[in-house]
Amino acid sequence: MSERAQLLRVQNFMLSADGFGTGEGQSVERPFGHADPAVLAAWAGATASWPNRADPGGTRGLDDYFTRDFHHDIGAEIMGRGKFGPQTGPWDDLEWTGWWGDDPPFRTPVFVLTHHVRPSFTLSDTTFHFIDASPAEALTEAKAAANGKDVRLGGGVSTVREFLDADLVDTMHVAVVDVELGRGGRLWHSPDELLDRFHLERIPSPSGVVHHIFWRR
Secondary structure, three states: OOOOOOOEEEEEEEEEOOOEEEOOOOOOOOOOOOOOHHHHOHHHHOEOOOOOOOOOOOEOOHHHHHHHHOOOOEEEEEEEHHHHOOOOOOOOOOOOOOOOOOOOOOOOEEEEEOOOOOOOEEEOOEEEEEEOOOHHHHHHHHHHHOOOOEEEEEEOHHHHHHHHHOOOOOEEEEEEEOOOOOOOEEOOOOHHHHOOOEEEEEEEOOOOOEEEEEEEO
8 A cells, every 4th residue: 555645735824805824024123023913912812722721621523633744744934034034144143043032833843045144943842954055945845844744835935936836836725804904915916816737725714714725736
């Protein structure tokens, strides 16, 4: 019996109704620029499975399913440098280790795409590797580290577009939130732009978000 092929998956990627995943003006203090991440992620934060929930309760159902599915069968993550941090150019401060504190939410090896490599480091159960590689090269390296599991493409927007343009993405889950950002990093003007390569199912949730599920034709 042959082994299941490893997939490259985009999961729980949050977009505004006008197609933006981040706003303008990203900084250490504002990872999403002028966009409010609490608004973009409110649907997930309200669920029973939200990992940062400090009180009992939370919603069940569709939103909770996608929140729980974030880690399912994922063995590695790829992200662009802009998701790791707002810095550009050579690394001036190697003591800065990302926006997530001492316990990042990834739980796997993470491959950060950058033209300025730096030494790998580990925080809790997440190891960050910094690689200067093409999308195909990065995916090969991430699959090798994933031990047979799938690879999650974490973003940001430009990184997702780069892997889409290279025709490497197998499945995507995009949660479209009923808010407009007007400017920033845009994934699409319409999800129909991807229908030449993907099937698409739109599933509205009682929370107001519309879950977009893409899979290869």
